[in-house]
Amino acid sequence: MNTIYFDNSATTKIKTEVLNEMMPFLTTEFGNASSLYSIGRKSKRAIERARKQVAQLINCNQNEIFFTAGGSESDNISLKGFSYANKEKGNHIITSKIEHPAILETCKFLEKQGFQVSYINVDENGFIKIDELKSEIRPSTILISVMAANNEIGTIQPIEQIAEIAHNHNIVFHTDAVQAVGNMHIDVSKMGIDMLSLSGHKIHAPKGIGALYIKNGIQVEKIVNGGHQEKDKRAGTENVAGIVGLGKACEIAHKNIETHIKYVTKLRDYYIGRLQKEMPKKIRINGSVENRLPGNANISFEGVNSSELIFKLDEKGICVSSGSACSSGKTSPSHVLQAINVPEKYLDSAIRTTFCDNNTFEEIDYLVKILKNL
Numbered sequence: 001m002n003t004i005y006f007d008n009s010a011t012t013k014i015k016t017e018v019l020n021e022m023m024p025f026l027t028t029e030f031g032n033a034s035s036l037y038s039i040g041r042k043s044k045r046a047i048e049r050a051r052k053q054v055a056q057l058i059n060c061n062q063n064e065i066f067f068t069a070g071g072s073e074s075d076n077i078s079l080k081g082f083s084y085a086n087k088e089k090g091n092h093i094i095t096s097k098i099e100h101p102a103i104l105e106t107c108k109f110l111e112k113q114g115f116q117v118s119y120i121n122v123d124e125n126g127f128i129k130i131d132e133l134k135s136e137i138r139p140s141t142i143l144i145s146v147m148a149a150n151n152e153i154g155t156i157q158p159i160e161q162i163a164e165i166a167h168n169h170n171i172v173f174h175t176d177a178v179q180a181v182g183n184m185h186i187d188v189s190k191m192g193i194d195m196l197s198l199s200g201h202k203i204h205a206p207k208g209i210g211a212l213y214i215k216n217g218i219q220v221e222k223i224v225n226g227g228h229q230e231k232d233k234r235a236g237t238e239n240v241a242g243i244v245g246l247g248k249a250c251e252i253a254h255k256n257i258e259t260h261i262k263y264v265t266k267l268r269d270y271y272i273g274r275l276q277k278e279m280p281k282k283i284r285i286n287g288s289v290e291n292r293l294p295g296n297a298n299i300s301f302e303g304v305n306s307s308e309l310i311f312k313l314d315e316k317g318i319c320v321s322s323g324s325a326c327s328s329g330k331t332s333p334s335h336v337l338q339a340i341n342v343p344e345k346y347l348d349s350a351i352r353t354t355f356c357d358n359n360t361f362e363e364i365d366y367l368v369k370i371l372k373n374l
Contacts, residue, residue, distance in 0.1 A: 004318045004363045008202075008295060009151055009179060009354040014245070015204040021248040022206070025241040033238045034229065043240045050247025054211050057250040058177075058196060059187040061216065066230045067243050070210040071178040071199030072102035073224075075145075077212055077234065078174045078195045079106045081220035082143055083115055086172075090140035092116045096128050096157075097339045099147055100176055102197075104335075116140070125288040126155030126340050133162065137169050144173050148180035148196075152336040152352060153287030154296025156184065163192030172218060178202055178210075182253035183293050184261070194218055200242065204356075205249035209242030260357055264295035267355040271297055271364045278372060284346045286337060295355040300346035301371070309351060309374065316370050321352050 005013070025046060031039030033047055048062070055062040068074045083093065095107055097119045107117045118136040121129050128146055144166045149156045159175055166173040174195040177186055181196075182203035188196055195218065200209040214220055214233070224234050253260070275283050279301075286298040301309065306322040313320055322334070333347045342350070353367070 002317060004359075004366065006353045006355065006359065006363075006367065007319045007321045008356040009352065010321055011201045011207065012204045012356060013358065014206055015249065015252060017252060018205055018245045018248045022241045022245040025244050029240075031240075033240055034227070043238070046240060046244050047238055050243045050250075053247035053251045053254075054198075055213075057181065057186070057254045058198075058213060059189055060213055063231075064213055064216055066212045066214060066233045067238060067246070068210045068212055068234060069208055069239070070201070071100075071176065071197050072210075073234075074197035074199070074210050074212040075100070075102040075176055076106050077220060077223055078197060078214075079103065079110060079143070079145060080223050081233075082172065082174070082195070082218070083110055083113075084223075085219040085221040086142050087115075090138075090142040092118070092138050092140040092142065094118045094120060094133060094136055094141060094144045096120045096122060096146050098122050098126060098150055098152075098336045099145070100151055100178070103145055103147070103176055120146075122155075122339050124340050125291075126150055126153050126336070127288065127291075128157055128162065130158070130161065130165070134165060137165075137171070141169065141171050144171055146173075146175060148175045148177040148186070149184065149293050150287065150336060151179045152334060152350075153298045153340070154179075154292035154354075155287045156180070156291050156293065159193065160191045163194075166194075167192060179293060182250075182257065182260070183264075183295065185257065188213055188215070195220075200246040200249060203249045203253050205246040206242050209239055209246045211246065256357075261294045263357060264355045264359075267359055267361065267364060268295055268297050270361055271353065271355075271368070272299070274364070274368045275299060275371070278368065284342070286340065286342060286346075286350055293354075297353045297355075298350055299353070300342065300350045302345055302349065304349045304374070306349050306351055309349070312374055313367075313370060318367055318370065320367075322350055 031043045033043040052062040163173040172194045178199045181198040196213040201207040284300040
């Protein structure tokens, strides 16, 4: 039985072009990028080429890109590193209640270090409550961190508006764009973003590699100590192959973003449309219908437990999820669905289906057929 993969928000398959670009740096071109001899210098040049490719995707200077081990580390550096470096200016951070655990758990950690955090509510579609955000700003507020698009329900936040509010109060703005990069247009200059986190395995690069954009002039303290790699922002011998893969994936995403958005939007709308037509009384769409990531469909099925449904679909060769892969070990309902006040009867029955360019309409037909018969 062939596997039908509908969980591209959890991870994506490495593209062949990405793997091919990586292979020399996993085999013959194995030099340490800090070494002075030729194979080391070649690794260093490959890293700088990748830095330029990542920068092009989000429209920033390549010297503003720093490579990390993934989105979670990028989020940690953004929140911890910035807070530590700027604690003399203030100790207050603002975020939302539907952030990824990499943000929420880091905020909890910082609270134990004496920082104060405000967690802003969202409306029933997952949009941050702007008036509440404004009311929480204090003289001691140094950072606002709000995700570009939610990893569970796909809701896209009004990033430009939030960034403008932050800057009007001389506050730095960070966004966790792990789900957004490659799935929507991101222009850090136009959108007013000061720091941005992204992850390779969400855009067909390997796991274990990510990047952090830090606008020139923003001070961030190192949280991984050791050597002086990444302009002394993040110690450790560079994952050259992973960095090269991320760079190539960003190059592909930049080139194909219009085609990608158009196609996966059609897949998503086709899937939702079929369910609305054939199972109208059994489903609930979670998150904004209009303003969501192109490949995201988070739908609750009344009277069905999501874990049981996932296993039943897996038996039929279909991979879906109930939400964030980083929270899959938890037994409590999704904090995101609770925050948008999903009714009790739908709270434990949500299925997140996320599409990519490899998926087809025929695969969706098969999924809907199985769902109707369960």
